[in-house]
Amino acid sequence: MNPNHCHCCIYVLIVDKLINPRFTQFISAFVYRFECKPKKVKVEHDRKAQKRKHEYTDGSKWRFLEHKGPVFAPPYEPLPDKVRFYYDGKPMKLSAPAEEVATFFSKMLDHEYTTKDIFRKNFFKDWRKEMTSEEKSKITDLNKCDFTEMNEYFKAQSEARKQMSKEEKQKIKEENERLVQEYGFCIMDNHKERIGNFRIEPPGLFRGRGDHPKMGMLKRRIRPEDIIINCSKDSKHPKPPPGTKWKEVRHDNKVTWLASWTENIQGSIKYIMLNPSSRIKGEKDWQKYETARRLKKCVDRIRTQYRDDWKSKEMRIRKTALALRAGNEKEEGETADTVGCCSLRVEHVKLYPKMDDQEYVVEFDFLGKDSIRYYNKIPVEKRVFKNLQLFLENKQPEDDLFDRLNTSILNKHLQELMDGLTAKVFRTYNASITLQQQLKELTCPDDSIPAKILSYNRANRAVAILCNHQRAPPKTFEKSMQNLQTKIEEKQNQLSAARKQLKVAKSDHKASHDDKSKKAVEVKRKAVQRIEEQLMKLQVQATDREENKQIALGTSKLNYLDPRISVAWCKKWGVGIEKIYNKTQREKFAWAIDMAEKDYEF
DNA sequence: GAATCGACTTGTTGGCATACAC
DNA sequence: GTGTATGCCAACAAGTCGATTC
Numbered sequence: 127m128n129p130n131h132c133h134c135c136i137y138v139l140i141v142d143k144l145i146n147p148r149f150t151q152f153i154s155a156f157v158y159r160f161e162c163k164p165k166k167v168k169v170e171h172d173r174k175a176q177k178r179k180h181e182y183t184d185g186s187k188w189r190f191l192e193h194k195g196p197v198f199a200p201p202y203e204p205l206p207d208k209v210r211f212y213y214d215g216k217p218m219k220l221s222a223p224a225e226e227v228a229t230f231f232s233k234m235l236d237h238e239y240t241t242k243d244i245f246r247k248n249f250f251k252d253w254r255k256e257m258t259s260e261e262k263s264k265i266t267d268l269n270k271c272d273f274t275e276m277n278e279y280f281k282a283q284s285e286a287r288k289q290m291s292k293e294e295k296q297k298i299k300e301e302n303e304r305l306v307q308e309y310g311f312c313i314m315d316n317h318k319e320r321i322g323n324f325r326i327e328p329p330g331l332f333r334g335r336g337d338h339p340k341m342g343m344l345k346r347r348i349r350p351e352d353i354i355i356n357c358s359k360d361s362k363h364p365k366p367p368p369g370t371k372w373k374e375v376r377h378d379n380k381v382t383w384l385a386s387w388t389e390n391i392q393g394s395i396k397y398i399m400l401n402p403s404s405r406i407k408g409e410k411d412w413q414k415y416e417t418a419r420r421l422k423k424c425v426d427r428i429r430t431q432y433r434d435d436w437k438s439k440e441m442r443i444r445k446t447a448l449a450l451r452a453g454n455e456k457e458e459g460e461t462a463d464t465v466g467c468c469s470l471r472v473e474h475v476k477l478y479p480k481m482d483d484q485e486y487v488v489e490f491d492f493l494g495k496d497s498i499r500y501y502n503k504i505p506v507e508k509r510v511f512k513n514l515q516l517f518l519e520n521k522q523p524e525d526d527l528f529d530r531l532n533t534s535i536l537n538k539h540l541q542e543l544m545d546g547l548t549a550k551v552f553r554t555y556n557a558s559i560t561l562q563q564q565l566k567e568l569t570c571p572d573d574s575i576p577a578k579i580l581s582y583n584r585a586n587r588a589v590a591i592l593c594n595h596q597r598a599p600p601k602t603f604e605k606s607m608q609n610l611q612t613k614i615e616e617k618q619n620q621l622s623a624a625r626k627q628l629k630v631a632k633s634d635h636k637a638s639h640d641d642k643s644k645k646a647v648e649v650k651r652k653a654v655q656r657i658e659e660q661l662m663k664l665q666v667q668a669t670d671r672e673e674n675k676q677i678a679l680g681t682s683k684l685n686y687l688d689p690r691i692s693v694a695w696c697k698k699w700g701v702g703i704e705k706i707y708n709k710t711q712r713e714k715f716a717w718a719i720d721m722a723e724k725d726y727e728f
Numbered sequence: 729g730a731a732t733c734g735a736c737t738t739g740t741t742g743g744c745a746t747a748c749a750c
Numbered sequence: 751g752t753g754t755a756t757g758c759c760a761a762c763a764a765g766t767c768g769a770t771t772c
Contacts, residue, residue, distance in 0.1 A: 386734095414737090609755090681740085
């Protein structure tokens with residue numbers, strides 16, 4: 127038996143365990159239904175599938191593509207003479223290229239970045255490349271550079287922008303709008319589609335995330351000569367700015383991008399692509415969730431299979447994590463030191479035969495994507511634990527935990543279990559199934575709309591926690607929480623006052639029995655009701671905000687949760703879709719809003 | 729079969745417009 | 751009308767994963 131195969135079996139097993147032990151029972155109880163309105167929707171699915179099949183049999187993504195090319199960053203405007211740079215206490219006029227790079231640094235003076243050694247070192251090295259030889263010989267020590275005047279100038283500029291009159295602001299807005307109208311759309315196969323990012327990234331200093339070894343390096347200005355344009359032959363080709371040329375114009379309909387260039391920091395390619403609301407992105411998204419639904423159908427089989435495998439082979443690598451990303455290898459020294467499942471090292475796990483009242487606990491502690499810390503303690507089966515122990519033996523902290531396993535081997539194995547299955551499908555599947563299950567569990571039919579929305583957010587939160595989507599508590603969190611609390615107290619006072627008034631009105635009515643006093647009672651009763659509702663809303667808001675302190679919901683909502691689950695939930699409970707999705711999200715998920723009925727099942 | 733490349737998705741952040749409180 | 755908190759969105763970094771190259 128292929129030893130790699132074994133690694134993967136164990137991997138998938140623990141994946142399940144890690145994510146949510148309750149899944150097993152839930153899934154076994156699950157009866158899969160393709161759609162609530164089988165006939166109608168099936169036809170729709172078939173038609174879409176047919177269309178796709180028709181379009182993509184040759185692997186092409188479009189037949190016709192026309193656009194106007196990217197918008198370049200505005201050229202550098204030299205500083206006015208009164209704004210000076212000082213070296214070693216003396217003013218010094220810089221050449222335009224050196225000055226431009228200096229302004230990048232000066233704009234960041236308030237940021238912690240500029241105090242970091244690596245950042246300063248990288249910046250200085252790249253800055254010197256832009257200097258004239260004279261400047262180079264003079265400016266030899268970054269610590270002797272004084273950018274404060276430049277910094278103040280830019281602050282004043284941004285202040286002035288804020289102080290602009292309404293008319294001026296309106297003018298800028300209109301100019302912007304014009305640019306969007308001209309460059310922000312393309313024609314792809316008879317459809318006018320919005321482009322996601324039609325502006326070329328302006329030059330600046332690279333700020334990586336976490337401890338990035340390249341932070342501070344100069345991101346150079348992109349010129350038309352760096353740009354590859356992609357469009358169809360029979361379209362009106364975009365014109366480069368006067369006096370310039372594109373690097374290349376190609377007609378590759380096997381890809382979806384409109385323009386690309388190679389950035390100079392990592393040497394990777396950047397693309398101009400369509401907005402998420404576009405047909406091409408929407409279909410891909412839909413397809414992603416369909417794959418996750420297929421996994422749902424066969425997850426039981428996969429589980430049984432790897433469990434069997436696992437029982438028969440004793441001394442095998444135990445592989446961990448599903449909520450975890452796959453974790454590709456990365457070049458050392460090229461990026462920040464972050465890991466995923468396949469690249470976990472010995473130093474990232476600790477084993478506890480007993481912890482509190484649980485046995486066989488594995489503790490994970492490592493930096494994941496974007497250098498976000500993943501910390502979790504997970505009880506595992508004894509056998510898994512023992513194997514992990516074996517695994518750690520005779521290894522140094524910096525050794526790989528799972529040698530002989532990488533994402534390619536893992537995904538190849540997963541592919542064998544189910545067509546189209548990769549590690550990230552598990553993430554999508556688990557997120558979506560959790561949302562659906564949590565919504566079922568948390569939604570009370572008798573709740574008010576705000577309470578239902580709270581339940582929705584709680585379900586969403588459960589997913590975000592599962593996926594480790596953390597955020598730093600907002601800087602103004604405590605204050606805004608306090609404000610809300612004050613409002614609640616005020617509302618409570620208001621309520622008791624209103625109740626008193628109602629009481630008075632009632633006794634007045636009892637005494638007089640006239641129409642006027644009857645009306646007064648009604649008015650007061652309504653007032654009490656209204657205030658009660660307002661108070662409840664505030665309280666729900668406070669709970670929601672408090673629970674959301676360190677959790678970011680956006681990422682899971684946008685990338686992991688089958689939108690049809692949310693749409694169905696809204697339809698079922700009469701909650702407006704705009705309470706759950708904002709405008710952009712509604713545009714992105716238009717296909718789902720269109721497709722899902724109230725009894726859609728993931 | 730490892731390394732690299734290319735295309736595309738996922739993720740966080742910060743600036744800005746807008747809603748809201750006063 | 752003005753100041754401030756909030757949510758939205760663009761920007762862009764950092765992943766995943768399949769294809770290609772060595």
